[in-house]
Amino acid sequence: MPERRTRRRSRRRSPAARSAAAAHGAAPPPRLRIGCGADAHPLRPGRRLVLGGVEIPHPRGLAGHSDADVLSHAVCDALLGALGLPDMGTRFPAGDPKYLGRSSLWFLEEVMREVRTRGFEIVNVDAIVLAEAPRLQPHIEAMRAALAAALGAPGLSVSVKAKRLEGLGAVGRQEGIMAQAVVLLAGEAG
Numbered sequence: 001m002p003e004r005r006t007r008r009r010s011r012r013r014s015p016a017a018r019s020a021a022a023a024h025g026a027a028p029p030p031r032l033r034i035g036c037g038a039d040a041h042p043l044r045p046g047r048r049l050v051l052g053g054v055e056i057p058h059p060r061g062l063a064g065h066s067d068a069d070v071l072s073h074a075v076c077d078a079l080l081g082a083l084g085l086p087d088m089g090t091r092f093p094a095g096d097p098k099y100l101g102r103s104s105l106w107f108l109e110e111v112m113r114e115v116r117t118r119g120f121e122i123v124n125v126d127a128i129v130l131a132e133a134p135r136l137q138p139h140i141e142a143m144r145a146a147l148a149a150a151l152g153a154p155g156l157s158v159s160v161k162a163k164r165l166e167g168l169g170a171v172g173r174q175e176g177i178m179a180q181a182v183v184l185l186a187g188e189a190g
């Protein structure tokens, strides 16, 4: 098939084209790092429900040492993972009194300091909260804005989605809430 061969060849840059690009100082590609994070906390009476830094009215909230904000924790772990660093539990041990009741947006700000110290910036964040109740759709924009502010990233680079599990499993039985996040970081070419 001569046509197919021609197409394949035309996608590849010839050595001459590569050296021409080098001679014109074509910028090397940025360093890219991807990271994923996940978290889960049980729902308990007498606790505030905080997701993505936003307090959401609900008879029960997530239990944990800090404010137990699963969404912020998943994003934190994704950032740390992208840098190849130990997870949140290792970096901010749950037994440490200085983290007791602390807003999880503070953890995000701390981790972002580390991201920038290492020469990276956020390209985008995509996160999903798995919760049977309450209905999270009315709070999505507020969560997105709060996360973007804590990360120092443009709002459009942060995506938050909510998903119900249709009664399946512990999340479906409203025993807890889970979150997952993926982040992409870009650094200067090195």
Ligand SMILES: [Zn+2]
Binding pocket: 039, 040, 041, 064, 068, 069, 070, 073
């Ligand atoms: Zn957590």
